[in-house]
Amino acid sequence: MTARLQTEEFNLLCERLRDGRLDEEEERVMVFLLSERPELTAAYRAHLPRARASILRRLAESLLREDVLGIYSSSVTVLEGGQTWLQVTLDPALDEFLLIPVGRTYAFRRLEVDGEIRHRFGDKVRPLTHPVELLECLEQKEWVEEGLPQREWLQLARELQNGSANLALAFAYAAEQQVHWQGIAAQVEARTSLQLAESLQKLRADFDASLFFEQMCVEGHNLHPGAKTKMGMEPRDVLAYAPEFQGRPRLRWVAISRERAGWSYERGAGEPNAALFAEWPEVAQGVRMEMERLGLDERDYLAVPVHPWQYEHALRDLYRRELTQGIVVPLPGVMTAAGATSSFRTVISDQAGKKARRLAVKVAVNSQMTSTVRSISRQTAYNGPRISALIRSIMAREPQLAGTFVPVCEIAGFYFQPGEEENDPGLQTLKSRNLTAVWREDVSEHVQPGELAIAGIAYYAESPVSGRTVLEELVEAYAQTAGAESAADAARAFFTEYAQIAVPGFLTLLVKYGIGLEGHLQNSVGVFRAGRPQRLLFRDWGGVRISEERLARQGLQVELMPGSVVLTEEVREMQNKVFYTVYQNHLAEIILQLCKKYDLSEASLWQEIRRISDEVFAELLADPQIAEGARADRDALYHRDVLHKALTTMRLSSREDGYSYATVTNPLLYS
Incomplete structure (x- = not known):
């Protein structure tokens, strides 16, 4: 599409929005609801x-943080x-401006957009109500x-x-579910989602507390404006899965010729x-x-689980030839x-009422x-169990960490291998990535009675019981357990205990063993007892970076599939993986949430991290x-300026050449 056609399409879309009409995506959801879920x-x-x-708001905050088109550095404060x-x-020349209301600015240039964004054209001022208008x-x-848009x-x-x-649609569903959960909470006399989960664990054998919290995060990724984007999916699929x-997908299965x-x-x-x-x-x-019914010998075929959406929408399009040939x-x-x-x-496999092992299945x-398109590479499937074995061997060497910093290991991986007759490189890549699965331990294997496993992405989610964030509920429970004098004191002490579990684990694996874990909130699961942090579970090896040189110094090695991006000779790449996901995403979000709620000094919490x-x-x-x-690693972590992953910049780029970064000031330098 030419730049001028793009501009014309923008104009038509924004004219539609200013007329008070739904956009195409909103209309598509509305048509579905009128037909199949009119009550919503x-x-x-x-x-x-x-x-x-x-x-x-997320888009504006991201654009400012990444300084796209210099909108932060060239702006004027009014x-x-x-x-x-x-x-x-x-x-x-036309006296045309944007006015973005901002509140507090947090570490890594996280500006808080606080109110209505306005467009000013001469004397005319109008509010922006949709991200497309921005x-x-x-x-x-x-x-x-710059002339022609790039x-x-x-x-x-x-x-x-x-x-x-x-x-x-998620907000509408959450409002309905809030009534449901508050009714149950009243029956068991629970005031918080923590109390509700603890009660239901005792009362119902089929209640999965960790899944309850996994599914609580309605708004998704804490930084990405595209957090709820699911391109190519119909509203029916989004609602079902x-x-x-509370998606309940029923995994389908295919057999692949050995x-x-x-x-x-x-x-x-x-x-x-x-x-x-x-x-x-x-x-x-x-x-x-x-297999017996279909006349297949189980020794000649590999059974692989497939997501039901993939089974219905991708299988026949991508593997038409292989289906015809019985491959x-x-x-x-x-x-x-x-x-x-x-x-x-x-x-998470549902084995309610059975004694079978529950597994997390990544498909x-x-x-x-x-x-990102959520396919899975062959390397990820092949490498997972091998990286798990490596991490288990490392944790056996680190008993001071092993009790509180716990890997959720990948057990097995499965994948399709395209044949030599596939001469289209693009289709070959698609085929190699879309019949892939990884099996992982369920987090419940690492949780004791009386404990709750809560995925980090749920910390900032709104509790359907109390209306506060789960993190606030944890701090409240911590205050009662620890006997803190004030909520602010409890928040500070809670954060210190949490960080004392998280930081040593991530840094030790990085520095000593050359393993840069992708420790963002979705990959990190806190285990709590009465609000007190007990352990941190870490999971998903697809995004880790490993230095063979550092491993070798410890007498260790790992055999991975050729072409694996996991192995790197670039120390900076390994450092960035930890510094961004752990410090800038994981810990920074907890600090931001605690400061907003309890009016804590952000600098003091970063001093604690330092x-x-x-x-x-x-x-x-001390180890020569x-x-x-x-x-x-220390010098890189404490450098004055650090790289912050530029999520929106990457979406605006037509090139697929790896990560983009913005340079931001490091709060650890001044701590």
Whole structure:
């Protein structure tokens, strides 16, 4: 699409919005609801303004943080009516500006957009109500300042339209569920989601407390404006499978001819279905019967679980030839009940009423969610069990960490291998990534009676019982347990205990063993007892970065599939993985939430992180074998300026050349 056609489409869309009409994505959801879920239509329409405003706010905050088109660095601060505004010039010749209301600024240039964003054209001022309107303004700014637009404004606009429509549906569903959960809470006399989960664990054998919290995060990723984007999915699919709708996908199964299948399983490398029969015997029995019914020899085929959306929408399109040739064979008689986690493509097997082991199953979904199409590479499937074995061996060497910093290990991986006859490189890549699955331990294997496992992404979620965040409920429970004199004291002490568990684990694996874990909130699960942090579970090896050199210094090695991006010779890449996901995403979000609620000094909490980090580095520097690496990591972590992943910049780029970063000031430097 040419730049001028893009501008014309923006104009038409924004004219539609200014006329008070729904956009195409919102209309699509409304048509679905009127046809199939009419009881949600009124709530959906009522929540549209809130959903639009939420995505608009995230977009504005992201654009400012990343300084896209210099909208932060070139803005002028204006004080008016007791409000601080950033005035962003769009076209000086036409006296055209954006006015962005801002509140507090947190570490890593996280500005809080606080109120209604306005567009000023001469004497005329109007509010922006939809993220597309903000993107239209910035596309115009690019025309004025740089000539022909180079950024993919319309691509991002379509993604945010989709996300905004999905979020409105999520808000409508959450309001309905709030009534449901508050009714149950009243019956068991629970005032918080923590108390409700604890009560239901005792009363119902089928209640999964960790899944309850995984599905509580309605708004998704804490920083990404595309947090609710699910491109290519119909509203029916979103409502059926997404975690915020308590999605209950029933996994489907296919058999892949042994010659074109790959698998990774420590305890039975020779037989394709060894993992299935050892780890999931009840499911294996159904698979075996279905294979026999279809005349398939289980020794010649690998059974692989498939997400139901993938089974219905991607299987026949991508594997048409293989289906015709009997290389890929659907097993229609086998379905496995599961619950969607915060990751969407990772589901927890539902074995209610049975004694079978529960597994987390990560399956490919060929739909873009946030920034990435959620397919899975062969390398991820092959490497998972091997990285798990490596991490287990490391934790055996680190008993002081092992009790509180616990890996949720990947047990087995399965994947399709395209044949040599596939001469289309693009299709070959798609085929190699879309019949892939990874089996992981369920977090419940690491939780004791009286404890709650809460995924980090739920910390800032609104409790359906109290209306406060889960983090606030944890601090309240901590205050009662620890006997804190005030809520602020409890918040500070809670954070210190949490950080003392998290920081040593992530830093030790980085510095000593060269393993850069992707420790963001979705991959981190806190385990709490009466509000007190007990352990931190860490999971998902797909995004880790490993230095073979540092591993070798400890007498360790790991055999991974050739072409794995996990292995890196770039120390900076490994450092960035930890510094961004752990410090800038994970810890920074907790600090922000605590400061907003309890009016704490942000600097004092970063000083606490600096103190804990210093203690870990001091211990690591005492080992001459790793002192050089420890100094390099410490200097990088404490550098004045640090790189912050530029999520929106990447969505605006037409190139797929890895990560983009913005440079921001480091709060640890001054702590």
